[in-house]
Amino acid sequence: MPKKFFKRYLPDSKKIKEIKALDFLGDKLHSPNLWHLNRRSVSRAFAIGLWAMYTPPLPWQQIIAAVLAIYFNANLPIAVALVWITNPLTWAPMYYFAYKVGALVMGQAAFSFDQFSELFTIEKALELGTPLLIGCAILMHVGALLGYFGIRFVWRRSVLHQLELRRFRNSPLSTAFMVRESYASYKKFLAHRLKHEKAGSAGLATKNTAKGRG
Numbered sequence: 001m002p003k004k005f006f007k008r009y010l011p012d013s014k015k016i017k018e019i020k021a022l023d024f025l026g027d028k029l030h031s032p033n034l035w036h037l038n039r040r041s042v043s044r045a046f047a048i049g050l051w052a053m054y055t056p057p058l059p060w061q062q063i064i065a066a067v068l069a070i071y072f073n074a075n076l077p078i079a080v081a082l083v084w085i086t087n088p089l090t091w092a093p094m095y096y097f098a099y100k101v102g103a104l105v106m107g108q109a110a111f112s113f114d115q116f117s118e119l120f121t122i123e124k125a126l127e128l129g130t131p132l133l134i135g136c137a138i139l140m141h142v143g144a145l146l147g148y149f150g151i152r153f154v155w156r157r158s159v160l161h162q163l164e165l166r167r168f169r170n171s172p173l174s175t176a177f178m179v180r181e182s183y184a185s186y187k188k189f190l191a192h193r194l195k196h197e198k199a200g201s202a203g204l205a206t207k208n209t210a211k212g213r214g
Contacts, residue, residue: 049082102135
């Protein structure tokens with residue numbers, strides 16, 4: 001499931017390689033390690049992307065994400081794509097949240113969001129200084145940790161789920177099986193068996209219809 005999901009939504013490799021800000025990387029962009037989809041490369045890519053999205057604005061975020069992806073052998077398309085969470089539509093609320101976190105940590109009073117968004121430009125935001133920088137640093141590291149361990153957890157759960165379904169598929173329904181399995185596992189088994197039977201019935205009906213037409 002994880003690989004199929006990421007392949008479905010993964011940015012096209014050609015589009016990534018055509019990003020002008022990444023031209024300086026040259027042939028390094030063609031390294032096969034940067035395009036692999038496995039638990040290690042994807043979890044590292046999420047950590048990098050969610051860390052880099054609170055660094056200075058585009059195109060620097062893309063450059064930082066790409067360089068880190070190369071250094072840590074992470075999936076480059078995912079790392080670069082995630083920095084687009086921070087974009088011209090989300091800059092104000094995201095940097096304001098970082099500013100609020102920093103002001104809270106420092107025990108300072110903060111502007112309201114209306115005041116912040118009215119005067120907001122990247123240059124003016126950077127002039128806010130320490131509260132914004134501290135907030136960004138905190139959110140960068142929290143995001144990286146959540147991204148890394150969150151993906152590893154979800155990936156592992158998905159793999160275990162697929163193994164469980166495979167075991168159910170190969171296990172005949174018997175009294176011994178019912179006794180051995182927990183109630184939750186047995187419910188999963190019945191749901192999977194019912195889904196499998198419906199798919200088989202639908203396929204058989206389609207074949208019969210085709211034969212009738214023939």
